[in-house]
Amino acid sequence: MNLTKKEEILQVEESEVKKQLPLSLRIDRFFSKPVYRKSLDAITIIFFILVIIGPIINIFSTIFLNIPKIYHDVFNDELLGNLQWLNILRGLGTSFSIATIAVIFDLLIAFPTAIILTRYEFKGKKILDALVDLPMAVPTSALGFSVLLFWGIFGIEPGYFLIILGHIVFTFPYIVRNMKIVLEKTAVLYEDAARTLGAPGFTVFRTITLPLMKEGIIAGSILAFTRSLGETGATIIMSGLVETAPILIVGFRRQLQLPSASLLAGILIAISITLLFSIKFFTRRVGFPAKKVFPKLERFLSHKYLRITRDSLAFTLLIVIIIIPSFFIVSQIEGQKLSQELFLANDYKWAYLYVSLINSIQIGFLAVVINLIFGIPFAFIITKRKWGKIITILDTILDVPIAIPSAALGFAIFLFWGPAGLGLFEPGFFMILFVHVTFSFPYMVRPIIGVLESSNVGVEEAARTLGASNLTVFRKITLPNIKQGIIAGCIMVFTRSLGETGATIVVMGNVRTIPVLIVDWVEANNFPSAVFASILVIIFSAILIFLLRTVSKNARKR
Amino acid sequence: MINVPTIELKNVSKTFDEGKVLAVDNVSLKIEDGEYAFLLGPSGCGKTTTLRIIAGLEEPTEGKVLIDGKDVRGIPPEDRDMGFVFQHFEIFEHLTVWENVTFGLEMRGYSEEYIIQQAEKALKIVGLLEKANEYPSIFGNPGLQKLGIARAIATGAKILIMDEPLGSLDPKVSRVFRHELRNIVKDLKLTAIHVTHNQEEAMAIADKIIIMRAGKILQVGTPYELYENPNSIFVANFLGETNFLQGFVLKLFDDETMRVWIRLGGPKLNCRNVRNRFILDDNVVIAFRFEDVYLFPLDYDFEKSPYDWSKMQFFRAILESSRFIGDTKRFYLILDNGDRCVSVKPGSFEENFKLGEELIVAVHQDDIHVFKMPKNLIYELSLT
Numbered sequence: 005m006n007l008t009k010k011e012e013i014l015q016v017e018e019s020e021v022k023k024q025l026p027l028s029l030r031i032d033r034f035f036s037k038p039v040y041r042k043s044l045d046a047i048t049i050i051f052f053i054l055v056i057i058g059p060i061i062n063i064f065s066t067i068f069l070n071i072p073k074i075y076h077d078v079f080n081d082e083l084l085g086n087l088q089w090l091n092i093l094r095g096l097g098t099s100f101s102i103a104t105i106a107v108i109f110d111l112l113i114a115f116p117t118a119i120i121l122t123r124y125e126f127k128g129k130k131i132l133d134a135l136v137d138l139p140m141a142v143p144t145s146a147l148g149f150s151v152l153l154f155w156g157i158f159g160i161e162p163g164y165f166l167i168i169l170g171h172i173v174f175t176f177p178y179i180v181r182n183m184k185i186v187l188e189k190t191a192v193l194y195e196d197a198a199r200t201l202g203a204p205g206f207t208v209f210r211t212i213t214l215p216l217m218k219e220g221i222i223a224g225s226i227l228a229f230t231r232s233l234g235e236t237g238a239t240i241i242m243s244g245l246v247e248t249a250p251i252l253i254v255g256f257r258r259q260l261q262l263p264s265a266s267l268l269a270g271i272l273i274a275i276s277i278t279l280l281f282s283i284k285f286f287t288r289r290v291g292f293p294a295k296k297v298f299p300k301l302e303r304f305l306s307h308k309y310l311r312i313t314r315d316s317l318a319f320t321l322l323i324v325i326i327i328i329p330s331f332f333i334v335s336q337i338e339g340q341k342l343s344q345e346l347f348l349a350n351d352y353k354w355a356y357l358y359v360s361l362i363n364s365i366q367i368g369f370l371a372v373v374i375n376l377i378f379g380i381p382f383a384f385i386i387t388k389r390k391w392g393k394i395i396t397i398l399d400t401i402l403d404v405p406i407a408i409p410s411a412a413l414g415f416a417i418f419l420f421w422g423p424a425g426l427g428l429f430e431p432g433f434f435m436i437l438f439v440h441v442t443f444s445f446p447y448m449v450r451p452i453i454g455v456l457e458s459s460n461v462g463v464e465e466a467a468r469t470l471g472a473s474n475l476t477v478f479r480k481i482t483l484p485n486i487k488q489g490i491i492a493g494c495i496m497v498f499t500r501s502l503g504e505t506g507a508t509i510v511v512m513g514n515v516r517t518i519p520v521l522i523v524d525w526v527e528a529n530n531f532p533s534a535v536f537a538s539i540l541v542i543i544f545s546a547i548l549i550f551l552l553r554t555v556s557k558n559a560r561k562r
Numbered sequence: 563m564i565n566v567p568t569i570e571l572k573n574v575s576k577t578f579d580e581g582k583v584l585a586v587d588n589v590s591l592k593i594e595d596g597e598y599a600f601l602l603g604p605s606g607c608g609k610t611t612t613l614r615i616i617a618g619l620e621e622p623t624e625g626k627v628l629i630d631g632k633d634v635r636g637i638p639p640e641d642r643d644m645g646f647v648f649q650h651f652e653i654f655e656h657l658t659v660w661e662n663v664t665f666g667l668e669m670r671g672y673s674e675e676y677i678i679q680q681a682e683k684a685l686k687i688v689g690l691l692e693k694a695n696e697y698p699s700i701f702g703n704p705g706l707q708k709l710g711i712a713r714a715i716a717t718g719a720k721i722l723i724m725d726e727p728l729g730s731l732d733p734k735v736s737r738v739f740r741h742e743l744r745n746i747v748k749d750l751k752l753t754a755i756h757v758t759h760n761q762e763e764a765m766a767i768a769d770k771i772i773i774m775r776a777g778k779i780l781q782v783g784t785p786y787e788l789y790e791n792p793n794s795i796f797v798a799n800f801l802g803e804t805n806f807l808q809g810f811v812l813k814l815f816d817d818e819t820m821r822v823w824i825r826l827g828g829p830k831l832n833c834r835n836v837r838n839r840f841i842l843d844d845n846v847v848i849a850f851r852f853e854d855v856y857l858f859p860l861d862y863d864f865e866k867s868p869y870d871w872s873k874m875q876f877f878r879a880i881l882e883s884s885r886f887i888g889d890t891k892r893f894y895l896i897l898d899n900g901d902r903c904v905s906v907k908p909g910s911f912e913e914n915f916k917l918g919e920e921l922i923v924a925v926h927q928d929d930i931h932v933f934k935m936p937k938n939l940i941y942e943l944s945l946t
Contacts, residue, residue: 024671025670025671026671029668029669029671460650460652462648462650462652463652463653463654463655465619465639465646465648465652466646466648466652466653466654466710466713467654467665468618468619468638468639468640469617469618469619469639469640469642469644469645469646469714469723470640470646470665470666470669470713470714470717471640471641471643471666471669471670471717472640472665472669473638473640476669480665481654484656485656
């Protein structure tokens with residue numbers, strides 16, 4: 005900076021230089037008025053209430069208003085007595101036990117896997133990382149089918165045990181992913197500090213790393229548990245005669261036993277919400293036991309050979325139970341049979357496949373667009389508005405669609421918007437879209453909230469002091485900074501929409517999406533066509549997950 | 563003649579968390595046109611909140627903000643036409659240096675030529691014109707802050723507000739930079755407010771310093787006034803390095819001086835009594851700067867010295883330790899009564915004092931300030 009010679013004063017007569025503001029800035033200024041912001045907030049909140057809360061409250065009021073009918077159908081039928089109730093109880097029991105076992109098994113493999121993927125350096129790490137993430141993006145019905153085919157070689161028949169194996173496969177990525185995120189954020193320095201203080205590896209992990217990972221482990225476990233609880237597509241394929249709660253709902257809906265369906269959906273929703281709230285409430289209070297130290301035992305457990313044994317055991321299980329079954333289906337393609345069944349048979353399977361694919365893509369795309377329109381303002385409300393308690397409540401309710409089984413949610417929406425409720429939609433394309441918008445809304449909002457919370461408010465203030473109105477700041481400063489989160493949200497919504505089965509089956513009428521088509525074909529024993537359709541969506545999902553990873557990697561670099 | 567605005571706050575208060583936290587407590591101040599004013603105080607004293615209220619980034623809970631005599635409450639920051647420099651720069655990382663600097667000009671809808679002319683001038687002033695097409699990620703902290711300043715002055719706003727603008731720079735860099743900052747403000751004839759917790763920085767470049775603590779203004783004045791006439795123990799302690807001793811008033815003289823007896827049988831010293839509101843036996847705290855303490859060996863012959871010693875106050879102390887810091891030497895002393903004090907002399911000061919040696923300590927009576935004993939001396943002496 006050379007200021008020895010005086011700079012001219014930065015000031016010229018205003019009238020000479022002032023031009024009219026460009027149109028875009030004038031529009032920004034006009035719509036930056038508080039009244040428009042408040043209107044947008046109001047519209048967003050109304051959307052949220054109608055789409056997320058409305059159907060859920062509605063299902064409880066429906067149950068309440070139809071108590072006599074439900075009592076008659078479920079507990080006191082002339083022919084069946086309380087058989088329906090026993091079915092419901094058995095279904096709930098099966099679902100919860102499967103989800104619990106799957107999550108426990110996931111955790112056992114996920115701890116070493118997450119550590120291997122974050123703390124070790126080796127060749128092929130990126131590929132392994134991608135393979136671990138992939139099952140999350142693949143429609144569960146395709147995964148379930150692949151798992152069915154793989155374990156079929158070893159003579160494992162559809163049933164309880166196979167369902168568990170299947171659920172482990174598609175819930176696993178949720179847990180590993182969440183663990184990885186916290187591990188990457190946690191500074192290795194803490195662990196180094198503990199080591200310099202004389203703690204052996206195992207003690208460091210138990211007393212330092214594990215407590216720091218708490219939130220991630222719990223978040224991942226909730227997600228995995230609720231995904232397992234609510235999964236329908238893969239479960240139908242793998243279940244044989246076993247009936248989980250979502251399968252029961254689908255069954256009740258198919259047989260038009262609406263009272264039983266609403267009771268079961270209501271129970272599932274109530275349990276899920278209670279679980280969600282109590283876990284949210286307790287995680288902040290409950291810590292991991294980390295105080296006590298057992299020097300001798302833990303030094304022994306930290307031994308190199310034990311560590312290698314543990315890692316290789318986890319690695320083997322990861323390959324055998326999760327990765328190979330996920331992609332086994334790729335080896336099952338049989339060209340000749342396929343062409344006969346898919347293209348040459350006179351039931352036009354290829355046409356069905358084509359139409360379903362288009363349906364899936366259209367629904368996914370529209371769900372993304374609608375969730376984008378309402379998701380960004382909603383994320384802003386959660387992060388920027390100072391409404392105190394209301395924000396906490398909205399923030400918690402936001403997770404409800406993730407927590408409740410999608411079949412139950414689908415049924416609640418069917419009751420609310422369908423002929424039995426407001427009567428605005430018939431089962432079919434638009435109702436499927438509606439359901440998909442509802443259950444994928446949090447997947448759009450969460451990543452945006454994430455980037456908004458970590459984004460720097462200071463630059464927005466800087467832009468304000470430079471003369472930018474609220475909307476200009478949003479357009480020119482905020483949006484470029486949260487772009488990554490928005491793209492991540494879009495991809496998440498699209499993949500979830502693409503993979504959803506349970507909710508779709510409940511509201512689809514005679515419209516088909518790809519995952520439902522796979523279920524149909526497996527049930528009809530059209531294996532070669534089902535294999536082909538599954539591979540198609542697996543490739544599609546692989547592309548999506550690749551995009552997601554590229555986006556989030558760029559986000560981390562910045 | 564270009565109109566340079568004044569800034570005035572009248573009884574401004576700001577509370578956070580529904581009134582639970584009082585950040586700014588009934589603050590009134592006026593900054594004249596073309597003045598470079600400093601808000602100085604420990605962290606959490608409300609100075610940044612005051613600044614944000616002036617810029618419109620916060621609305622005051624009570625009171626008025628007047629810019630050039632006009633009440634600006636309710637006017638959003640984008641319409642206040644002030645330049646704001648942030649402690650953490652808040653540079654738009656997705657825009658180039660040029661786009662950062664022209665941002666404010668674009669927002670005002672100026673003509674193309676004027677935008678180019680202004681942006682080039684601003685970048686030239688901070689010396690970044692050659693880097694105009696780069697992205698800000700190439701810069702370290704000093705470069706980012708230069709860009710932050712260029713961005714704030716490019717719009718031609720006549721008020722420049724700076725929130726710890728040098729706080730994120732290395733001490734050495736910041737020491738050079740602050741003079742450049744003052745030059746910019748003065749050359750552009752801006753009215754500037756600068757928030758800092760760094761006393762030296764404020765002393766070095768301020769026209770006027772406003773000292774804040776716990777949401778209140780304690781004292782306002784030029785650096786010289788504040789240093790020479792601190793109105794409280796806190797201000798005396800916050801600016802410069804000061805010895806504090808406790809005692810009581812032994813005697814009051816007519817000529818605005820008085821005699822104070824340091825506690826526990828310490829020395830009796832004549833002090834300056836500017837405020838003259840003491841009575842006999844008042845408990846007091848006396849304060850004198852480290853650099854105002856002179857040291858002599860016991861056998862020093864004052865008769866032969868050419869100086870006038872009549873107003874010097876003498877007492878004895880034992881040298882506990884000493885340190886050489888390059889530009890200065892510091893001597894740590896223990897008085898007879900166990901109290902301690904420190905003397906700072908230039909690094910070139912010649913002496914051969916030994917540790918544990920008894921020395922004669924001398925302080926001029928006009929350099930000794932007297933304060934009433936506060937209710938909570940520890941709070942007054944803490945720097946937060």
